[in-house]
Amino acid sequence: KAGVTQTPRYLIKTRGQQVTLSCSPISGHRSVSWYQQTPGQGLQFLFEYFSETQRNKGNFPGRFSGRQFSNSRSEMNVSTLELGDSALYLCASSDRGNTEAFFGQGTRLTVV
Amino acid sequence: GENVEQHPSTLSVQEGDSAVIKCTYSDSASNYFPWYKQELGKRPQLIIDIRSNVGEKKDQRIAVTLNKTAKHFSLHITETQPEDSAVYFCAASITSGGSNYKLTFGKGTLLTVNP
Numbered sequence: 001k002a003g004v005t006q007t008p009r010y011l012i013k014t015r016g017q018q019v020t021l022s023c024s025p026i027s028g029h030r031s032v033s034w035y036q037q038t039p040g041q042g043l044q045f046l047f048e049y050f051s052e053t054q055r056n057k058g059n060f061p062g063r064f065s066g067r068q069f070s071n072s073r074s075e076m077n078v079s080t081l082e083l084g085d086s087a088l089y090l091c092a093s094s095d096r097g098n099t100e101a102f103f104g105q106g107t108r109l110t111v112v
Numbered sequence: 113g114e115n116v117e118q119h120p121s122t123l124s125v126q127e128g129d130s131a132v133i134k135c136t137y138s139d140s141a142s143n144y145f146p147w148y149k150q151e152l153g154k155r156p157q158l159i160i161d162i163r164s165n166v167g168e169k170k171d172q173r174i175a176v177t178l179n180k181t182a183k184h185f186s187l188h189i190t191e192t193q194p195e196d197s198a199v200y201f202c203a204a205s206i207t208s209g210g211s212n213y214k215l216t217f218g219k220g221t222l223l224t225v226n227p
């Protein structure tokens with residue numbers, strides 16, 4: 001079984017631009033969560049989707065949004081990028097009935 | 113919302129010694145407590161987890177204990193090896209229907225095992 005796949009692995013953007021990150025969960029997993037990882041704040045929850053519905057949302061501004069498609073793939077969008085958005089963005093998938101969350105390799109976003 | 117505190121932030125031990133990392137959580141409704149290991153440049157990987165109806169769980173050299181009354185849980189690694197060197201994260205979650213909705217993580221512990 002293939003693991004959680006995130007694309008792209010690395011991204012450099014300019015302040016004010018927007019960015020879209022993609023996450024393909026493990027086959028059969030319907031829950032996808034997104035996390036932001038920074039040295040200062042650690043791993044912080046952004047949002048979680050299950051069957052195309054956002055079930056939970058963390059404390060991030062509205063510039064951070066996401067969606068999930070019918071094949072469970074998920075995208076995360078950040079608009080009007082700020083320098084502080086530079087981080088490793090991780091997604092995790094899990095299977096209904098199983099609490100383990102499997103993480104992808106992450107997308108390293110650098111905002112300059 | 114849930115808040116998870118993790119200590120210490122760094123831990124250095126000699127190979128063969130034991131290492132203990134402690135976490136406290138604030139939301140008494142949390143019922144699932146995983147521990148993740150993240151090596152440099154790699155993804156976090158689950159190493160052990162415990163549910164609130166269990167007080168202790170062991171897997172070879174790794175064990176986790178949970179005190180629901182005090183709202184704290186700990187990771188114990190015995191006979192440490194250099195390959196145990198990594199950042200370890202604790203987390204807490206309220207699960208429903210067997211699925212995770214949201215993991216709240218501690219800030220992490222950098223464990224260094226010196227040969």
